[in-house]
Amino acid sequence: MSNFKTILTAVFAVCIVVGLGVFALSKANSGASVAHVTVWGTVSDAVFQEALRASSIAKSKTLILSYFQKDPTTFDASFVNALAEGTGPDIVLLREDSIYKNKSKLFTIPYANISQRTFKDTFIEGGEIFLYPDGVVALPFMIDPLVMYWNRDLFTNNLIAEPPKFWDQFYVTGTTTSLIDAITRRDASANITQSALAFGEWDNVTNAKEIVSLLLLQAGTPIIAQTSNGLTSVLVAQFDYPITPGSAALNFYTQFSNPTAQTYTWNRALPLSLNFFLSGNLATYVGFASELLSIQQKNPNLNFDVTYVPQIRKTPKKIDFAHMYALSIVKQSKSISSAFLAINALTESSAVDAVGKITNLPPVRRNLLSNLPSDAFRAVFYNSAILSHAWIDPNPSATTNIFRDMINGITSGRMRISESLSVANDSLGALLR
Secondary structure, eight states: OOHHHHHHHHHHHHHHHHHHHHHHHHHHHHHTSSEEEEEEESSOHHHHHHHHHHSTTTTOSSEEEEEEEOOTTTHHHHHHHHHHTTOOOSEEEEEGGGTGGGGGGEEOBOTTTSOHHHHHHHBOGGGGGGEETTEEOOEEEEEEEEEEEEEHHHHHHTTOOSOOSBGGGGTOOSSSOOHHHHHOEEOTTOOEEEBSOOOSOSTTSTTHHHHHHHHHHHHTOOSEEEETTEEEEOTTOOTTOSSOHHHHHHHHHHGGGOTTSTTOOOOTTSOOHHHHHHTTOBSEEEEEGGGHHHHHHHOTTOOEEEEOOOBOTTOSSOOEEEEEEEEEEETTOSOHHHHHHHHHHHTSHHHHHHHHHHHOOOOSBHHHHTSOOSSHHHHHHHHHHHHEEOOOOSOHHHHHHHHHHHHHHHHTTSSOHHHHHHHHHHHHHHHHO
């Protein structure tokens, strides 16, 4: 064969190979040109759709998101069953206390894709519970911080100009009368008819678990800590404080239900604390920012305002507690890369801002929190989000029972604070194991 024929044959062979490659690639691309990503969550469809409409993928023809709102009480069972059948979602939108127990089902985003520096510069400090040694398990989407609602009429009638900034204002006497002395009222039979604060019990204190969590975090314990050996319960850890933070927090909380103490202002015979506040008989109520509209609707005549949750006086760091909702990629997803694009788009500034407008809640992004709204309530919500933290809850229903038994063990007199705290610490440890 001549050199010319040899060269010509080689050229044709190369063209055929290249042509087959281009054809195969075009076939693959045409089959994957549109990615359908499903999202399961417990937040309302309206909230999710608002975030999607404001995101950069709202009009995408190659990435289609479908959201399915699920019942929180049956979510876990539905999720597990769907994964077993191979019909699970690509993304889940979960509250922070459901992330850890589902971690084995979630895809951890390597730090090569989202660095710790980028995450910390983008989202509030409280969102850092989603940072694990091997990467990012979720991206913050929405936050609902605790705030203090206070009855303006009860404060005014007792000549108290401002709501408390520190917890000790409820009971410390000195140049000014304590809030408990000034506001709490009892009838001839010593029954409490008006209260300054609904702390101390469990069953009739709305948000009891979150309030106890707040006090523990403020006292100086993260409740559960990440160590080189994994997660461990630190409820009984000293942390170089003169008093164990866990003991200090429980002593403070339970003292208000002790009928022999000067701080006595609440008992288990009283109505649910939210209802007592709505009736105008509770001066302060620790609740979530998301409760604002409900309180306004249930009693339009209630003259109340909103302020920050009180802090420990002279504390080195102010802390609030919040529930956070976050987006995680499901490990079994066949569209990991598309799901990654989706959760990034849904946590963009425009999407997060849109969520805040429809929910009246503060944003999770730092750049948005720097612009305080003119609305007085939302301004408090924004600043509370900056202070907010949570803890790594291994199983919310199980830890609720642990916390309830811890408080009831003290208030019933069955256990001393140290004993009750130790039992709770052991129970948390068993959950983690």
